[in-house]
Amino acid sequence: xxxxxxxxxxxxxxxxxxxQTVRExxxxxxxxxxxxxxxxxxxxxxxxxxxxxxxxVRGGLPVQDRPSRxxxxxxxxxxxxxxxxxxxxxxxxxxxEFSALLADVVDEAQGKRPLIVAGDFNxxxxxxxxxxxxxxxxxLLDAFSVLDVVLLNTGxxxxxxxxxxxxxxxxxxxxxxxxxxxxGWRVERGVVTxxxxxxITFNLSDHRPHRGSEGxxxxxxxxxxDEGVFSERLSGARIPHAMPDRDRRTWRVxxxxxxxxxxxxxxxxxxxxxxAAASPSxxxxxxxxxxxxxxxxLADLPKERGVGPWRILGALISPxxxxxxxxxxxxxxxxxxxxxxxxxxxxxxxxxxxxLCHA
Numbered sequence: 001x002x003x004x005x006x007x008x009x010x011x012x013x014x015x016x017x018x019x020q021t022v023r024e025x026x027x028x029x030x031x032x033x034x035x036x037x038x039x040x041x042x043x044x045x046x047x048x049x050x051x052x053x054x055x056x057v058r059g060g061l062p063v064q065d066r067p068s069r070x071x072x073x074x075x076x077x078x079x080x081x082x083x084x085x086x087x088x089x090x091x092x093x094x095x096x097e098f099s100a101l102l103a104d105v106v107d108e109a110q111g112k113r114p115l116i117v118a119g120d121f122n123x124x125x126x127x128x129x130x131x132x133x134x135x136x137x138x139x140l141l142d143a144f145s146v147l148d149v150v151l152l153n154t155g156x157x158x159x160x161x162x163x164x165x166x167x168x169x170x171x172x173x174x175x176x177x178x179x180x181x182x183x184g185w186r187v188e189r190g191v192v193t194x195x196x197x198x199x200i201t202f203n204l205s206d207h208r209p210h211r212g213s214e215g216x217x218x219x220x221x222x223x224x225x226d227e228g229v230f231s232e233r234l235s236g237a238r239i240p241h242a243m244p245d246r247d248r249r250t251w252r253v254x255x256x257x258x259x260x261x262x263x264x265x266x267x268x269x270x271x272x273x274x275x276a277a278a279s280p281s282x283x284x285x286x287x288x289x290x291x292x293x294x295x296x297x298l299a300d301l302p303k304e305r306g307v308g309p310w311r312i313l314g315a316l317i318s319p320x321x322x323x324x325x326x327x328x329x330x331x332x333x334x335x336x337x338x339x340x341x342x343x344x345x346x347x348x349x350x351x352x353x354x355x356l357c358h359a
Contacts, residue, residue: 001061001080001204002026005172007033007088007120007160007197014194021191022058025201029079030056033088033120033170033197048075053086053119055079067108073101074119076108082178082204083112087119089136098123098136102143109147114178116204117149120160120170120197129156129168149173152202157187159198170200181205 004027008014015036022030032054038047044057049070055077057063065078074087087105089098109115124130125137128151152174158166174182185202193199 001028001082001206003029003031003084003116003118003202003204005031005118005170005200006193007170007195008035008193009195009197010034010036011195012036017192017194021193021199022056025191027201028057028059028061029084030058031084031086031116031118032056033086034090046075046077048073048086048088052088052090055084055086071104071108074105074108076112078112080204080206081114083109083115085109085115085117085119087117087121089119089121089123091122093122095135095139099139099143102140106143106146114175115147115149116172116174116178117144117147118170118172118200122169123171124167124169127151128153128171144173147173148176150176150179152179152182152185154185155187157189157198159187159200160196161198162196170197172200172202178204181207 002025004022004025006018008018018030018032021027034052035047035054038051038054039045044061044063045054046057046063046066047054047070049072052072053074055075057077057079061079063077063079064081065083067076073089074085076083076085078084085105085108087101089101093101105117109117121136121140123136123140124132124134125141126133127137127141130137150173152172153168156168158168159170160167172185181204183203183205186200188199188201191199
């Protein structure tokens with residue numbers, strides 16, 4: 001399955017060009033944000049309630065599941081046994097509104113695996129190549145930590161470009177168990193979009209890699225990680241043949257060829273012991289051991305919070321008090337068995353702002 005992700009900037013010519021682009025690139029599923037309009041019913045087009053996010057399924061692929069009612073600022077569809085979420089967080093959202101949106105996404109994603117969550121989050125973090133981490137980025141990392149997802153973004157190519165500057169705000173996340181099937185994630189520099197966003201493409205194979213005789217993967221709970229204990233245990237470990245990775249400004253041991261599968265790399269025995277001491281095993285919880293790159297970063301480069309599933313450790317950056325209140329109240333309600341009617345599905349923010357449409 002070939003997937004494209006793009007913010008159309010609410011531009012008619014961008015949406016018209018999308019139809020040509022998906023044909024030329026052989027796209028099966030388009031994850032769309034800020035569409036100009038929802039097309040006629042004969043398209044397999046699953047949209048949110050306010051025309052801000054959509055999933056376009058092509059090539060006769062059946063949609064196995066979709067929301068029973070429209071959602072606000074995000075939507076989802078199950079295609080080829082994979083739950084796909086399209087999310088758009090407009091820049092006008094306040095911190096409280098942004099947190100409420102993410103809480104809704106997390107609530108809707110509960111129990112739905114494997115999972116892909118992609119869209120324009122308008123959030124900055126050094127985790128995906130931004131020059132700094134801003135509150136929205138820290139809130140996003142914290143909110144998604146409960147989903148056990150891996151950030152697929154690689155490199156430093158901007159996804160959003162305007163004369164005033166560029167940034168990386170279009171993000172792709174996937175379940176840890178799904179990452180071995182993901183290949184070719186990239187920002188399409190040469191694809192004309194007629195939008196101020198670049199297209200992102202990646203492939204999702206049907207093949208589920210065989211783990212051989214290595215037995216079940218041991219998993220760890222990142223949310224109970226004692227970073228001090230982990231660093232102390234790691235300080236005495238020797239990691240051979242380390243070499244710099246200039247693109248990510250981290251250190252990585254060349255245990256496997258470059259790929260989009262950081263979650264599949266194994267730790268040395270020393271790191272496994274350090275992880276065991278710092279974080280109790282969860283048994284079946286989908287959290288993989290830390291990668292070598294993550295270990296080096298925790299020990300020597302505190303600003304870089306890791307790769308693969310340990311990117312979520314960037315959530316150690318505390319969000320604002322206002323955001324924490326929203327997220328904690330959502331989780332408390334869920335734990336107490338609060339009815340789903342308490343979920344916020346209203347409109348976030350007020351009014352749309354006019355934007356330049358590139359013809």
